Amino acid sequence: MTSLSRAALASLPAAVTRPGHDPAAIRTGVVHFGPGAFHRAHQTAYFDRVLDGDPRWGIAAVSLRSAGTVDALKAQDGLYTLAIIDREPATRIIAAHSDAIGPGEGTRLRTLLADPTVKLATSTVTEKGYCLAADGSLDFNHPDIVHDRARPGEPASVIGWIVSGLADRRAARAAPFAMLCCDNMTGNGGKLRAACVALAREWDAGLADWIAGEVAFPDSMVDSITPASDPAFLAKMAGELGVEDQAAVQRERFTQWVLQRFDLADGPDLAGAGVTLTNDVQGYEQAKLRILNGAHSSLAYIGLALGHETVFEAVSDPALGGFAGRLMHEDIAQSLKPVEGLDVQGYADAVFDRFRNPAIRHLLSQIAWDGSQKLPYRLLDTVRDKLAAGEDVARLAVPVAAWIAFLNRKAKAGETITDPLAEVLAGAASSGDPAAAVLALRQVFPAQLAEDARFRDAVTAAVTAFLDGREAELLAR
Numbered sequence: 001m002t003s004l005s006r007a008a009l010a011s012l013p014a015a016v017t018r019p020g021h022d023p024a025a026i027r028t029g030v031v032h033f034g035p036g037a038f039h040r041a042h043q044t045a046y047f048d049r050v051l052d053g054d055p056r057w058g059i060a061a062v063s064l065r066s067a068g069t070v071d072a073l074k075a076q077d078g079l080y081t082l083a084i085i086d087r088e089p090a091t092r093i094i095a096a097h098s099d100a101i102g103p104g105e106g107t108r109l110r111t112l113l114a115d116p117t118v119k120l121a122t123s124t125v126t127e128k129g130y131c132l133a134a135d136g137s138l139d140f141n142h143p144d145i146v147h148d149r150a151r152p153g154e155p156a157s158v159i160g161w162i163v164s165g166l167a168d169r170r171a172a173r174a175a176p177f178a179m180l181c182c183d184n185m186t187g188n189g190g191k192l193r194a195a196c197v198a199l200a201r202e203w204d205a206g207l208a209d210w211i212a213g214e215v216a217f218p219d220s221m222v223d224s225i226t227p228a229s230d231p232a233f234l235a236k237m238a239g240e241l242g243v244e245d246q247a248a249v250q251r252e253r254f255t256q257w258v259l260q261r262f263d264l265a266d267g268p269d270l271a272g273a274g275v276t277l278t279n280d281v282q283g284y285e286q287a288k289l290r291i292l293n294g295a296h297s298s299l300a301y302i303g304l305a306l307g308h309e310t311v312f313e314a315v316s317d318p319a320l321g322g323f324a325g326r327l328m329h330e331d332i333a334q335s336l337k338p339v340e341g342l343d344v345q346g347y348a349d350a351v352f353d354r355f356r357n358p359a360i361r362h363l364l365s366q367i368a369w370d371g372s373q374k375l376p377y378r379l380l381d382t383v384r385d386k387l388a389a390g391e392d393v394a395r396l397a398v399p400v401a402a403w404i405a406f407l408n409r410k411a412k413a414g415e416t417i418t419d420p421l422a423e424v425l426a427g428a429a430s431s432g433d434p435a436a437a438v439l440a441l442r443q444v445f446p447a448q449l450a451e452d453a454r455f456r457d458a459v460t461a462a463v464t465a466f467l468d469g470r471e472a473e474l475l476a477r
């Protein structure tokens with residue numbers, strides 16, 4: 001079977017929506033780090049619209065570690081399929097990538113980042129890709145940061161590349177690119193700015209001050225449920241399209257991108273493409289991370305303990321679905337500060353409804369990755385706020401305990417834990433007292449939380465209940 005390409009567009013089935021612009025005419029105006037499924041399903045759908053009216057905003061996809069997606073994009077003229085799997089399915093070809101840069105192509109990356117026609121850089125490298133410590137600041141003990149600190153000319157980390165790209169701009173007296181972080185972290189733009197400034201300060205104090213003063217790092221909230229593209233999905237798409245597409249992605253119809261307003265002269269028309277630009281992104285960010293992602297991680301760890309495979313199965317389980325609903329409404333939404341223009345209880349209902357989409361096979365095991373990086377933003381921030389308000393955290397302790405029980409099962413079975421802290425987590429979770437040992441990991445739990453008896457005792461008792469198979473008792477909360 002041949003692969004998707006510009007030449008193949010004409011022969012695709014009529015029901016497939018073709019790009020609204022000439023894919024051959026787009027030029028690079030954006031450099032993106034981390035062209036994983038979420039990027040290909042979310043950001044590029046917006047830029048594909050921008051490109052319908054303005055060919056300057058093509059995206060160069062950069063993958064520093066793995067070549068797979070970049071090779072597929074190169075082989076397919078930057079084209080791939082976006083399958084909307086929802087109550088009303090649809091298939092659309094995205095033509096937003098003007099270039100692709102893989103491992104070992106650092107010289108090309110450096111040239112691109114220095115080019116003033118590139119006005120934006122964006123990133124989806126997941127939480128761990130930013131090399132941050134537990135307090136959200138740059139981790140100077142991270143091996144990639146140790147490397148980049150000593151060798152500014154040949155960075156290994158995304159942070160190193162951003163700073164070196166900005167350094168080249170400054171040296172050429174050119175305007176910087178704006179840097180848009182699109183990962184699920186609270187205050188994502190601010191955290192990335194602080195990390196870049198911290199590394200720059202090790203290289204050149206003048207550069208650090210210039211980055212702090214001149215470069216925009218707007219915060220953003222990004223949302224669209226995007227299950228991984230597994231071989232079964234790729235085979236199904238090949239059957240539908242009549243050509244192979246190794247970069248195809250699938251997602252629900254719902255998509256949202258809320259971005260803090262920032263200055264960019266003559267930039268892309270993001271608002272026209274459906275991006276919400278606002279001065280108050282933090283409220284949205286927090287609501288999304290705590291309600292949607294918090295519930296996702298809870299469903300993942302508890303659902304896996306009950307033998308479920310997908311989010312749909314987990315929310316369809318009456319005991320777990322009921323528990324998740326109470327957690328979302330009575331614990332999480334209830335504790336959020338009011339957000340202008342957002343009814344948080346209604347938002348929680350809408351999110352729950354998205355989880356009940358039978359067309360989406362979103363694996364709990366995928367969501368369960370990288371718990372050490374996700375739990376702090378998704379669940380522990382809510383726990384901290386509730387404790388400060390003198391409120392009960394018994395229900396919130398259940399998903400935290402479910403994570404510890406999940407680590408315990410994996411460690412005992414000798415199964416891989418996908419997490420940058422895998423080794424430490426496996427050691428702690430398989431010790432004589434898994435709850436105490438995991439709660440003692442300061443990379444995840446700040447002392448203030450772990451040492452608060454209300455939280456510690458609730459987690460400890462719930463871990464015991466999980467290990468004894470008394471889940472039903474916990475889910476009745």
Ligand code: CS2
Binds near residue numbers: 223225226293368
């Ligand atoms: C999920 C997210 O994998 C995960 O951890 O919670 O990828 C989630 O699907 C997205 O943030 C939805 O926008």
